[in-house]
Amino acid sequence: MTEVKKKEPTTLATLKELIGRNREFDIIDLFSDMHPADIADLIDELDEEDRLHLFSLLDVDKASDVILELSDSSREQIIEDLSNEQLTDIIEEMDSDDRADIIAELSDDQAKAVLDAIEPAESEEVKELLSYPEDTAGGIMQSELVSVSKTATINDAFQAVASAKDEIENISNIFVVDDEERLVGTVPLQSLITTRRFTPVVDVIDDDIPSVPVDMDQEEVARLFKKYDLVSVGVVDSEQRLVGRITIDDVMDTVEEETSEDIYRIAGLGQDDTVFNNTRESVKKRLPWLYLNLITALASVLVIGFFEDTIKIMVALVFFMPVVAGLGGNAGSQTLTLIVRGMALGEITFENARRALFRQVAVGIANGVAVGIAIGLIAWLWKGLPILGLILGLAMIISIFAGTLVGALIPLLLKKLNQDPALGSHIFLTAFTDAFGFLSFLGLATIFLKLLT
Numbered sequence: 001m002t003e004v005k006k007k008e009p010t011t012l013a014t015l016k017e018l019i020g021r022n023r024e025f026d027i028i029d030l031f032s033d034m035h036p037a038d039i040a041d042l043i044d045e046l047d048e049e050d051r052l053h054l055f056s057l058l059d060v061d062k063a064s065d066v067i068l069e070l071s072d073s074s075r076e077q078i079i080e081d082l083s084n085e086q087l088t089d090i091i092e093e094m095d096s097d098d099r100a101d102i103i104a105e106l107s108d109d110q111a112k113a114v115l116d117a118i119e120p121a122e123s124e125e126v127k128e129l130l131s132y133p134e135d136t137a138g139g140i141m142q143s144e145l146v147s148v149s150k151t152a153t154i155n156d157a158f159q160a161v162a163s164a165k166d167e168i169e170n171i172s173n174i175f176v177v178d179d180e181e182r183l184v185g186t187v188p189l190q191s192l193i194t195t196r197r198f199t200p201v202v203d204v205i206d207d208d209i210p211s212v213p214v215d216m217d218q219e220e221v222a223r224l225f226k227k228y229d230l231v232s233v234g235v236v237d238s239e240q241r242l243v244g245r246i247t248i249d250d251v252m253d254t255v256e257e258e259t260s261e262d263i264y265r266i267a268g269l270g271q272d273d274t275v276f277n278n279t280r281e282s283v284k285k286r287l288p289w290l291y292l293n294l295i296t297a298l299a300s301v302l303v304i305g306f307f308e309d310t311i312k313i314m315v316a317l318v319f320f321m322p323v324v325a326g327l328g329g330n331a332g333s334q335t336l337t338l339i340v341r342g343m344a345l346g347e348i349t350f351e352n353a354r355r356a357l358f359r360q361v362a363v364g365i366a367n368g369v370a371v372g373i374a375i376g377l378i379a380w381l382w383k384g385l386p387i388l389g390l391i392l393g394l395a396m397i398i399s400i401f402a403g404t405l406v407g408a409l410i411p412l413l414l415k416k417l418n419q420d421p422a423l424g425s426h427i428f429l430t431a432f433t434d435a436f437g438f439l440s441f442l443g444l445a446t447i448f449l450k451l452l453t
Contacts, residue, residue, distance in 0.1 A: 011038075012045055019050055028057050036062060040069035052081045064093035067102070079105065084113040092118050095169065097142035097250060100129040129244075137221050138214040140254055141235045141244035144168045147175040148201060150184045155197040157187065170249070172231040173209065175242055176201050183211050183234050183242040211236050214243060218254045223346050225251045289427065296431030300325070303435050307442035310449060316383050317445055320375075320392050324399050325437035327371060332403030332429045335360050339411045343421050350416075357408050364404025368397035391448055395441035402440070403433045 011030075018027050031039055039058070043051050043066070055078050058066060067075055067090060079087065079102075087106075091099050091114055103111050103126055115123045125143050132138030146164050148157045157174045164171065174192065176184040185205030195204050211234040212221055224230065225248065235244040304311075304321075311317055339356070342348035348356050376393025380386050410428055411421035 012042055015042055015054075016046075019046075019054070024057060027054065031058065031062070036065035037069045039066050040071075040074075044071045044074050048077060052078055060089050061093055064090045064098075068094070068098055076105070079110075084110060084117065088114050088117040092122070095142050095144055096122075096125050096129060096244075097140060100126050104130060104134065132214065135218050136214065137212045137216040137218065137235050137246060138244070140218055140221070140250045141214075141246045142250070143244050145175060145234070145242070145245040146171055146173075147177050147181075147242060150176050150178050150202050152176070152201050153197065154192055154195050154199045154201060154204070157201050158192050158197070161189070161192065170232070170247055172247070173234075173245070174201070175234050175245070176205060177242050181242055182240045183236050185209075186211075186234060209233065211240075211242075212246070213238070219344065220346075221246060222251050222254050293427050293431070296427065297434070299431060299435040300438055303438045303442070307438075307446060310442055310446045313449055314385075314388070314445060316379075316385065316388055317391075317442065320379060320388075321438060321441060323375065324392070324395050324441045325434045327375075327396060328399035328403035328437040329430055329433040330403075331364060331367060331400040332407035332433050333426065335364070335404045335407030336411060336425055336429055339408050340421050340425065343411060343415060350412075353412055357405075357412075360404055360408045361401070364401045365397075367404070368400035371400060372396035387448055391441070391444045395437070395444050398440040398444075399433065399437040402436050403429075406432050406436075 015027065015030065018030065039062070043054055046054065051074055055063065055066070067078065070078065082090075087110065091102055094102065099122070103114060106114065115126065118126075129138070129141070129143065134140075144167065146157075146160050146168060148160050152160075161171055161174065172189050174187045174189065176187060178184055184202065185207070186209040187201055187204055188206055188209070191204045191206070208228065209230065210224065210228065212224060214235050214237050221233075224233070230248070232245050232247045234242055235246060237243050338360075339348060342356070372393040372395075375396050376389040378389075379392045380389030407429055410425045414425065415421045
């Protein structure tokens with residue numbers, strides 16, 4: 001007889017059981033060997049009243065890591081419930097860039113209280129980071145780094161790394177500076193291990209590792225990391241003085257942030273809108289875009305109303321109206337997504353935009369012809385009206401071509417106007433493809449019916 005193995009309980013189920021039995025020491029023991037990101041995932045799954053209680057069981061060092069991994073809604077709730085003293089203790093354990101990010105989320109009173117309570121040097125450091133726009137290299141960099149003079153040897157650099165190991169995490173590069181703190185170059189950590197101890201550091205500088213200006217857009221920084229396979233990079237001011245470094249984990253956060261922002265903006269959502277926002281806030285953020293969508297949708301209603309007499313003559317047109325508009329919108333959405341992504345990755349610029357536009361127009365014409373022939377034959381065989389098949393086929397070609405063209409033009413136009421290419425682009429695209437799809441279909445029907453009567 002086969003023995004049935006008992007299913008092991010999940011960590012979340014175990015945690016909820018321990019909460020129900022008020023076994024705090026067992027919860028602390030459960031958390032002791034877990035990664036901060038895994039603890040954050042568990043806390044995110046809990047009810048609001050349990051989140052703060054469990055977070056309060058963490059020691060300050062682990063709490064400083066866990067709070068950074070929490071979802072926005074969980075972190076916001078916990079920050080609101082923590083005292084200024086607790087917040088200060090947690091924030092003091094963080095790296096400078098994380099410190100600045102958390103303090104930027106606080107209310108003005110909380111931020112002032114924390115900045116006044118932490119060490120003066122750390123407070124000035126955070127204020128300096130907060131002075132940079134949040135979407136620039138300066139806004140995502142950290143001040144902690146290892147640097148040595150250009151007159152130093154490999155052994156000096158080795159000692160500098162050893163001295164900083166308890167204060168700085170993820171040391172991958174050592175920065176070489178001159179007497180005025182201007183960046184001379186970067187030495188990978190691997191070179192310290194593989195090079196003779198008394199070799200001058202300037203002899204092993206890696207010329208393939210660039211630096212970035214403090215005002216570079218964070219998307220450009222992310223593209224630089226991808227292009228050169230970087231792990232960290234130095235940040236310099238206008239006079240080439242070294243002011244900080246950006247590490248790969250900062251860039252990963254940036255990529256996630258920018259991707260989410262584009263997805264939200266295409267749909268007409270605010271970046272801080274989540275499924276857990278309270279009803280009032282969500283309605284406030286989304287309703288203006290829905291009103292805009294309503295106004296643009298009325299254009300389709302006006303187009304249909306204009307061709308009311310044509311629809312009365314051939315009622316079968318009604319069955320295929322959504323098909324024409326829908327396929328045009330889908331074709332446009334495909335192109336729009338490709339263009340927005342290409343612009344975000346730096347693949348599409350104004351210099352090569354014309355080539356990309358012509359390529360997408362060719363694709364739109366080819367797809368329009370293929371789909372137009374198919375739907376034309378379907379309409380002819382289904383309704384037994386050759387003229388309906390012809391009208392529908394031509395309308396589909398026009399609609400898909402126009403949708404593809406506009407799907408490419410909208411983000412390019414928004415970029416030309418110095419707006420985010422993703423900003424509400426899907427709403428504008430849908431409004432156009434619906435109205436134009438109905439116009440082309442019903443307009444062709446009117447022309448053909450007049451010629452035949």
